[in-house]
Amino acid sequence: MQRPGPRDPHEVFNQPPPLSDYDPFGSDAALAEALQREGGGHGMDRVRAFARRVGSAEVLALGELANRHGPILHTRDRFGRRIDEIEFHPAWHELMRLGIEAGLHSLPWSDPRPGSHVLRAALVMLRHQVEEGVSCPLTMTFAAIPTLRLAPSLAADWEPRLLSNRYDPRTAPAAEKSGAIVGMAMTERQGGTDVRANTTRAAPGGPDGAWRLDGHKWFCSAPQSDAFLVLAQAGGGLTCFILPRVLPDGSRNAIHVQRLKDKVGNRSNASSEVEFHGALAWPVGPEGRGVASIMEMVRHTRLDCALGSAATLRRAVAEATHHAAHRDVSGAKLAAQPLMQNVLADLCLESEAATALAMRLARAFDGAAAGDLFERSFARVATAVAKYWITKRAVAAVAEALECTGGNGFVEESPLARLYRDVPVNAIWEGSGNVQCLDVLRALAREPEAAPALLTEIRAGASGEPRLAALADELAAAMSAAIPAEGSARVLVERIAVGLQASLLARHAPAAVADAFCASRLAGRGGLFGTLPPGCDLGAIVERATPRPAA
Numbered sequence: 011m012q013r014p015g016p017r018d019p020h021e022v023f024n025q026p027p028p029l030s031d032y033d034p035f036g037s038d039a040a041l042a043e044a045l046q047r048e049g050g051g052h053g054m055d056r057v058r059a060f061a062r063r064v065g066s067a068e069v070l071a072l073g074e075l076a077n078r079h080g081p082i083l084h085t086r087d088r089f090g091r092r093i094d095e096i097e098f099h100p101a102w103h104e105l106m107r108l109g110i111e112a113g114l115h116s117l118p119w120s121d122p123r124p125g126s127h128v129l130r131a132a133l134v135m136l137r138h139q140v141e142e143g144v145s146c147p148l149t150m151t152f153a154a155i156p157t158l159r160l161a162p163s164l165a166a167d168w169e170p171r172l173l174s175n176r177y178d179p180r181t182a183p184a185a186e187k188s189g190a191i192v193g194m195a196m197t198e199r200q201g202g203t204d205v206r207a208n209t210t211r212a213a214p215g216g217p218d219g220a221w222r223l224d225g226h227k228w229f230c231s232a233p234q235s236d237a238f239l240v241l242a243q244a245g246g247g248l249t250c251f252i253l254p255r256v257l258p259d260g261s262r263n264a265i266h267v268q269r270l271k272d273k274v275g276n277r278s279n280a281s282s283e284v285e286f287h288g289a290l291a292w293p294v295g296p297e298g299r300g301v302a303s304i305m306e307m308v309r310h311t312r313l314d315c316a317l318g319s320a321a322t323l324r325r326a327v328a329e330a331t332h333h334a335a336h337r338d339v340s341g342a343k344l345a346a347q348p349l350m351q352n353v354l355a356d357l358c359l360e361s362e363a364a365t366a367l368a369m370r371l372a373r374a375f376d377g378a379a380a381g382d383l384f385e386r387s388f389a390r391v392a393t394a395v396a397k398y399w400i401t402k403r404a405v406a407a408v409a410e411a412l413e414c415t416g417g418n419g420f421v422e423e424s425p426l427a428r429l430y431r432d433v434p435v436n437a438i439w440e441g442s443g444n445v446q447c448l449d450v451l452r453a454l455a456r457e458p459e460a461a462p463a464l465l466t467e468i469r470a471g472a473s474g475e476p477r478l479a480a481l482a483d484e485l486a487a488a489m490s491a492a493i494p495a496e497g498s499a500r501v502l503v504e505r506i507a508v509g510l511q512a513s514l515l516a517r518h519a520p521a522a523v524a525d526a527f528c529a530s531r532l533a534g535r536g537g538l539f540g541t542l543p544p545g546c547d548l549g550a551i552v553e554r555a556t557p558r559p560a561a
């Protein structure tokens with residue numbers, strides 16, 4: 011580049027334009043291809059239109075505002091009466107409305123045609139890139155439906171409002187509202203993973219078949235929800251209940267919000283500590299089968315953790331590649347500097363692989379819902395694999411993407427700062443990393459079809475890729491011998507995840523992407539980003555992922 015002549019020292023130059031008013035779907039070939047491939051092509055126009063909206067400067071600004079002006083808890087009114095109300099910035103409500111009107115809380119249940127999980131997955135990935143916090147209540151409402159359906163009469167009462175595409179944030183009995191949302195409260199002070207240690211008690215004898223709950227929950231996100239699925243100890247053991255926030259007569263249920271958590275990230279979303287003082291709740295599923303009942307919900311929230319982290323990773327890669335395409339350092343664009351190109355290309359690969367795996371998993375949910383036994387077995391084990399791997403890799407990748415934008419990325423005005431604070435949470439909630447790995451071991455031990463499903467899927471991409479065939483053989487041996495010791499679970503799950511991703515990319519991605527992924531991840535490289543071996547077509551990988559201005 012020709013060095014500019016003397017410039018006005020107050021002129022702003024060599025700073026990239028903000029990445030807004032762009033097309034996050036048209037710029038994301040990996041997502042567009044996956045939507046079509048995995049069975050959501052019928053929603054292509056819908057996704058395109060939604061992407062134009064969420065890529066607009068107006069909607070991106072809502073994400074910033076909702077985070078800058080986080081929720082405020084009001085436990086009492088000015089007369090001292092308990093109200094337990096959460097005050098949100100209007101931007102939060104706008105984002106909730108956007109998500110609910112798009113059906114992100116309901117789509118596979120309200121329009122259960124083939125491919126509806128995949129269509130929803132693409133919409134979730136686009137919306138999540140605007141702002142991570144509102145994904146929590148949208149996901150919980152979506153995921154609550156399979157658990158709620160264990161109690162058909164309760165489901166019949168609640169579903170019309172939970173599946174409604176109207177956002178109605180008023181505090182009122184659910185029956186009087188045009189739409190409702192649901193939260194989940196399992197975690198107590200003494201144990202989140204070990205919910206069997208829950209001490210919250212449930213006693214029968216309330217009005218209309220209700221039970222009375224006494225106890226606490228240490229984490230209860232979206233406490234403004236209209237109802238919560240809650241675990242409590244009944245006489246027959248840990249049981250799942252639905253606990254409305256407002257009772258049918260308009261009075262407030264005895265659930266007290268003690269305080270809001272001051273969190274590292276996920277700041278727009280209210281996460282609270284609550285106490286139940288004889289709160290009325292109705293059993294969902296059999297008494298003593300609370301964990302099994304709520305696991306129906308958790309399976310679906312784990313899918314969304316994988317989708318959400320793939321989305322955050324994609325937004326970070328979009329920001330990093332956009333920055334590098336516009337920023338000159340030492341006379342050349344950053345994107346053209348060989349070492350930066352290696353870092354960017356490596357991040358692009360991670361993003362492509364995360365998107366491909368998360369969208370494939372969404373198809374498994376569609377297949378399982380349609381009664382496909384292979385897809386059911388695959389979904390059972392691959393959910394834990396994807397939840398573990400994608401949420402973990404996204405944390406490292408977002409940190410690296412932030413560094414690509416230099417000091418600008420470390421300043422709160424940058425979207426990367428927020429992504430960096432937000433990204434760890436998907437690895438923690440809904441079962442943290444180790445819990446996912448132990449769940450994979452459990453699935454392999456208990457479900458005879460789990461290992462064959464994983465191996466079939468990995469081998470599907472191995473015909474032209476001997477390194478993947480070798481990995482499949484290694485995994486077959488590891489999974490057919492005694493189930494690996496717990497202490498080695500992360501090694502096994504990492505290898506399975508990489509095998510699944512390599513298989514998808516080998517079958518479906520451009521050669522430059524698939525070759526570089528296999529040459530690095532299957533050959534033991536890829537600890538830190540920017541370590542792709544010589545011979546990879548770095549320019550092609552980065553070019554494919556760099557966002558373009560909206561048409």
Ligand SMILES: Cc1cc2nc3c(=O)[nH]c(=O)nc-3n(C[C@H](O)[C@H](O)[C@H](O)COP(=O)(O)OP(=O)(O)OC[C@H]3O[C@@H](n4cnc5c(N)ncnc54)[C@H](O)[C@@H]3O)c2cc1C
Nearest residue numbers: 194195196197201202203229230231439440442443444445
């Ligand atoms: C922002 C936020 C919002 C949340 N919202 C909700 C909510 O709405 N509802 C709700 O119910 N919960 C919620 N949670 C709680 C969350 O689900 C728990 O924090 C999580 O399940 C972990 O439980 P814990 O914090 O008690 O950690 P612990 O159970 O003490 O686990 C600590 C660590 O030990 C590991 N570990 C556990 N068991 C084993 C083992 N056998 N071997 C090896 N390692 C193990 C875990 O992987 C974890 O890394 C939220 C959490 C956060 C951060």
